[in-house]
Amino acid sequence: MPQDASKFIIKRPSGSKYGGTLPDGDTNLPSWKSDLDTESNLPPILRGRLHELFTQIEKEFETLHAENISLQEKVDALNEKLERESLINEKQGYDFTDFDNPSKVSKHKSGTSSSQKLKTAHKLKAQTSKIVSSFKGPTVSCNLVREFSGHRDGVWEVAVARPGQPIIGTASADHSACIWGVDSGRCLLQYLGHQGSVNSLRFHPSKDLVLTSSGDHKAHIWQAAVNWETTKGNSSDEELEGMEGEGEEERPPPLRTPLVELVGHTNVVISADWLAGGDQAVTASWDRTASLYDVETGEMVQPLTGHDQELTHTSAHHSQRLVVTSSRDTTFRLWDFREPIHSVSVFQGHTDTVTCAVFTKREDKVVSGSDDRSVKVWDLRNMRSPLATIRSDAAINRLAVSSAGVVAIPQDNRQVRLYDLGGQRIVRLPRNNRQGHQRMVCSVTWVDDSSSSMPCNFFSCGFDRLILGWNIQPVKDT
Numbered sequence: 001m002p003q004d005a006s007k008f009i010i011k012r013p014s015g016s017k018y019g020g021t022l023p024d025g026d027t028n029l030p031s032w033k034s035d036l037d038t039e040s041n042l043p044p045i046l047r048g049r050l051h052e053l054f055t056q057i058e059k060e061f062e063t064l065h066a067e068n069i070s071l072q073e074k075v076d077a078l079n080e081k082l083e084r085e086s087l088i089n090e091k092q093g094y095d096f097t098d099f100d101n102p103s104k105v106s107k108h109k110s111g112t113s114s115s116q117k118l119k120t121a122h123k124l125k126a127q128t129s130k131i132v133s134s135f136k137g138p139t140v141s142c143n144l145v146r147e148f149s150g151h152r153d154g155v156w157e158v159a160v161a162r163p164g165q166p167i168i169g170t171a172s173a174d175h176s177a178c179i180w181g182v183d184s185g186r187c188l189l190q191y192l193g194h195q196g197s198v199n200s201l202r203f204h205p206s207k208d209l210v211l212t213s214s215g216d217h218k219a220h221i222w223q224a225a226v227n228w229e230t231t232k233g234n235s236s237d238e239e240l241e242g243m244e245g246e247g248e249e250e251r252p253p254p255l256r257t258p259l260v261e262l263v264g265h266t267n268v269v270i271s272a273d274w275l276a277g278g279d280q281a282v283t284a285s286w287d288r289t290a291s292l293y294d295v296e297t298g299e300m301v302q303p304l305t306g307h308d309q310e311l312t313h314t315s316a317h318h319s320q321r322l323v324v325t326s327s328r329d330t331t332f333r334l335w336d337f338r339e340p341i342h343s344v345s346v347f348q349g350h351t352d353t354v355t356c357a358v359f360t361k362r363e364d365k366v367v368s369g370s371d372d373r374s375v376k377v378w379d380l381r382n383m384r385s386p387l388a389t390i391r392s393d394a395a396i397n398r399l400a401v402s403s404a405g406v407v408a409i410p411q412d413n414r415q416v417r418l419y420d421l422g423g424q425r426i427v428r429l430p431r432n433n434r435q436g437h438q439r440m441v442c443s444v445t446w447v448d449d450s451s452s453s454m455p456c457n458f459f460s461c462g463f464d465r466l467i468l469g470w471n472i473q474p475v476k477d478t
Helices: 032-037 044-091 096-100 102-109 113-134
Strands: 140-148 155-160 167-172 177-181 187-191 198-203 209-214 219-223 260-262 269-274 280-285 290-294 300-304 311-316 322-327 331-336 343-348 354-359 365-370 374-379 388-391 406-410 416-420 425-428 441-446 458-462 467-474
Touching (some): 155 198, 177 209, 280 311, 280 322, 331 354, 331 365, 406 441, 406 458
Parallel strands (some): 311 354
Antiparallel strands (some): 140 467, 167 198, 198 209, 219 260, 280 290, 290 300, 322 354, 331 343, 354 365, 441 458
């Protein structure tokens, strides 16, 4: 989860996925050669021997590094092979959830031999068609279109502006938030008003305003009026290469002053979002509380208490006055502000930190992700048990659900996987040494504007300091 980078040493709560402490920014380690080449009282023979030993050590590390790269490539290849094989098995009709329930397995195996014989021909025919269909190409194409580079530290969150504006926003541990032109791939505005890591960013639903949360215990509302038509991106196949070295010398003067400061928390503000209509905002903090604010005055309207541990995320419904907050206490809560006296519902089912929970666009559902390596789909009218559970091989970060009901899951293992709301896997975004994220993927977002002319309809960001723009489209049958 995003951290407080307002000090030289970043403090993290116990049990966080990032153990220990990290320096704020890059650490430049001095070369051993330069140290030995300076004036020294060591005899020349001893100095020469040290040079020789360090050279041998350096060569061993180079060899080890090369072996690690080779092993990683082999692991990636094996993972892809396993995914292909498991996808074939899924298309052959095996229900892997049954293996968690032996009684169901026994039911599948039960039945008279005569009935099995009568159905043999139909089963063989159906299985043959499924096997043949498994050799078809993927139903979704995923193409990397743009790289947005310029942040000096990990990028915690990426968000898309309202329909009609081809811009995205990012929140980074380098204490900055940036507004990017999707067509140009360039930073159009940099916000430097926070004194700590910028942990989240959300665009106002109807105005040129941005809401950011930070490790400095505050949330800021600032003006984000930019002209995205000043520069246009490359339309050639070299648009990715053209991003190298761009940005900093052409970047406009940064914005440092917010319009409104939302204060009152006593620890890191990890996330913030606009309520439907944009007249109020909700914040989530490591002080174990969420808060509801009036956007015009900046005054706290209501504190939201109940979580037993630090909050990790908050998200508001796009059209109703509903909010979900996630926490390290393994739960997420649904806050209903549609009535004068708000109500609260607690959703239990995860076994580790709930890293995020978001509303779906078209149905009354919530999708939650957790460090327990699972994603769960819930019906708002029945919070006792999830409708579907997606098991994965790594912790889940800030996921997103498209208007078509496609769940994009960013993970600690650098992967992004797409599923439907029924828990069926669709595709994994391509990732290797040349494309995809090289460190954990922190956040993803969809472009749900059907009339948009943007070259990308999906964005991901990670701790490799990059924001990637993708074009994800269904493959038409030929």
